Amino acid sequence: MNLLAIDPGKHSGIVEIRNNTLFRACTLTPEEIYEGLICGQWIYYKIWVIESFSLYPWKARALSFSECLPAQIIGAVKLYTRQQGIKLVLQTAGVTKGAITDEQLKQMKISWFEKLKNKHERDAARHALYFLIKGKGGEN
Numbered sequence: 001m002n003l004l005a006i007d008p009g010k011h012s013g014i015v016e017i018r019n020n021t022l023f024r025a026c027t028l029t030p031e032e033i034y035e036g037l038i039c040g041q042w043i044y045y046k047i048w049v050i051e052s053f054s055l056y057p058w059k060a061r062a063l064s065f066s067e068c069l070p071a072q073i074i075g076a077v078k079l080y081t082r083q084q085g086i087k088l089v090l091q092t093a094g095v096t097k098g099a100i101t102d103e104q105l106k107q108m109k110i111s112w113f114e115k116l117k118n119k120h121e122r123d124a125a126r127h128a129l130y131f132l133i134k135g136k137g138g139e140n
Contacts, residue, residue, distance in 0.1 A: 001019075002046070003128060004047070005131070006127070007050075007127065009070050010029070011027050011118075012120060013026075013027055015124040015128050022112035025121045046086055047087045049127045051091055051092070051127055052093075074090075091130060095130075100126050
């Protein structure tokens with residue numbers, strides 16, 4: 001299976017999966033993601049998985065005056081995938097982290113997971129793996 005997974009934020013993790021293995025992983029700024037969308041950098045992928053964003057009351061104060069970059073990126077991705085006829089799967093952060101722990105990943109012996117450079121790329125990979133294993137999104 002081929003898919004693109006995104007962990008949106010100020011530093012967004014991007015993971016490209018081709019034939020069920022890692023093709024490329026990187027960490028991008030919002031501007032780099034917008035440029036990638038504009039130039040069709042990821043048009044190859046017909047399934048995109050992205051972490052959803054919810055503003056919880058207990059976190060609202062901490063996000064006062066925030067640009068809410070994850071929500072902006074998700075909005076741009078939603079628009080792009082709709083325009084291009086790409087399947088978009090939204091997953092909550094909690095369900096994927098709870099379903100696939102770092103220890104489970106080590107036990108699965110997914111060779112490419114250790115090649116990821118930071119938590120943003122690992123979180124994007126977790127979203128991709130959850131979709132590959134469960135075949136669905138992950139809403140609480």
